[in-house]
Amino acid sequence: MRADGGSVAGVAGVADVLVIGAGVSGLTCASILNRAGVRTVVLEARSRIGGRVRTFRPADGGPSLELGAQVVHGDRNPARALVGTETAPRPAAARVISGRVGRPMGTLARTPCPPWTMEARLNAEGAADGVSVNDWLRDNGGPAPVASEWLRQIWATDPDRLSARGVSAAQRGDTAGHGEFVVPGGFDLLPRRLARGLQVHVGRPVEVLGWSPGRVSARTATGTVRAGRVVVTVPPAVVACGTLTIEDLPADKIEAARELTPGDGCCVVVTLSAPAPETASVFDADGVSGFVSCREGRPEVLIVARDAAAACVRAATGPDLAAMLTVALPWSAGTRVLDTEIADWGTDPWSRGAFTAPRLGAELAPGRWAEPVEDTLFFAGEATVSGTRPPWVQGAIVSGTNAAERLLKAMSR
Incomplete structure (x- = not known):
């Protein structure tokens, strides 16, 4: 892995595939391509790898x-x-603040709508199209402000704008199993492991991505990298706000990028x-x-x-x-x-938020954003699986895997 911020000029013309973004999805995709013998270069805007792992x-x-x-x-x-x-x-003490007063978390178990119970019910039962999480809560037990805030914090989105059906579908589509685990020594061990053997250049934000079928050029402050194909793994909001400009991006892609707004x-x-x-x-x-x-x-x-x-x-x-x-x-x-x-994360120019939860009115946007363009532009990142998988690390890994498989299939044609 090259992580010294070295000049990208030396890699121009040698890459089969360029991956933009060295988060978990980008590194997953690049590692699969690298193992398949595809000459792959990763450009990362930040001075470190890992994206929203820190x-x-x-x-x-x-x-x-x-x-x-x-x-x-x-x-x-x-x-x-x-x-x-x-x-x-598990912490020795767990508490909840309500009305600016702290109480043992166990007091919630004696309320009509414990947040974890409501969350489990929603995940298991699902919901109809067009129903927000707050609507679902009101229809399944009455006003539940604690459960509403619980789900707001889990999904980083206003429950009035959060799709109940999307939340349930994402959880039911998850194949990661049960339980929660920590990484001894730090979560950033994961991107470091993924980056082994890869050519990664940090501190090299792509400003403009130009392309034509079978050819891409990524302009940075220190030079231009050319490749046959590209995988864009930055959050769609980074493209929507113009921090990364993709020339001649189809209109449906632009619309999807605007709809896939990550939560703060x-x-x-x-x-x-x-x-x-x-x-x-x-x-x-x-x-x-x-x-x-x-x-x-x-x-x-x-x-x-x-x-x-x-x-x-x-x-x-x-x-x-x-x-x-x-x-x-x-x-x-x-x-x-x-x-x-x-x-x-909300003010970070390379994330624009925490992650992308399934929002009402944007149910089709993840699929539109994930769809390749002319077998040349490919897309990954947790936003591409929103509403079908949880938009967390396992979702990022799945998205990187999906993009790599699509790209390898295109190269074999």
Whole structure:
């Protein structure tokens, strides 16, 4: 793997396939092509590989924390064959915030609509076309604000715009199995394993992608890379906003890119002046801070916030951030914030959000975006499987695999 940001001029004219984006989908696709003997070059805009996988490691060597993909979902998740995993530990204390008051999570089990029960019912029963998640909740137990916020945080989308049928279909289409697992040493081990043996150039954003059947040219600040075919793995929103321009892109592709808007997400590691006295996980049902967690004996607190909560966390600095933590973790009162590490996926120009959930009115967009153009432009990324698979790491792997298989079939014709 080349990850030194070296000039791309030296690779011009030697690639059969260019892959744009070194996230999990792009690296999965490139690794399959590479094993098939296809000369493949990967260009990555960021100074690192991994896309929306980002691991934080404390300076003192303490346990790593995830600022992007959090866990490996499922005991049959293909990621487990690439990296060693351990069962995700359960926190000693689990709480929910409602009305800005913290309560044991177990109190939700005694309510008419526990969020995990409603989520399981939706996944199992499905829903009709045109029904939002909030509509489904109202029709299956009455108003359920806690369950609504729970699903908002899981899917990073306003439940009034989230397709109930798409959520259910994605979960039922998932073949990853059950359980949640962590990667010892950090989730970023996964992209590093995928990138082995590949020619990857980081810090090389593609500005303009030109193409004609059987020929592509990717213009960067340091030169142009030419290849016979290309796999675009950046989120569609990056294309829709013009950060990556694809010349002569068909109208249905442009429309699909505009429809596939990823949900907002912001993750923060806050280092406090005192260690946590407990291992705890807190769900903020008021929609302010998403999920907040800490580990006994460690000064780091992890905030994972999506949709409206992401905007709250993004805006919270200084006293506001300390007050937010005090509600979620009362023990933090009186501590000082020593440092913060932020992964603001909503404002990141190369992600434009957390991931792409199935939205009402955009049910056909993932398939339209995934469809190749003239056996020359191919597309991957979790957005291409939205509504048929969960848009998490296993979805990214499936999408990269699908694109590689389509491309190899086109090359064999």
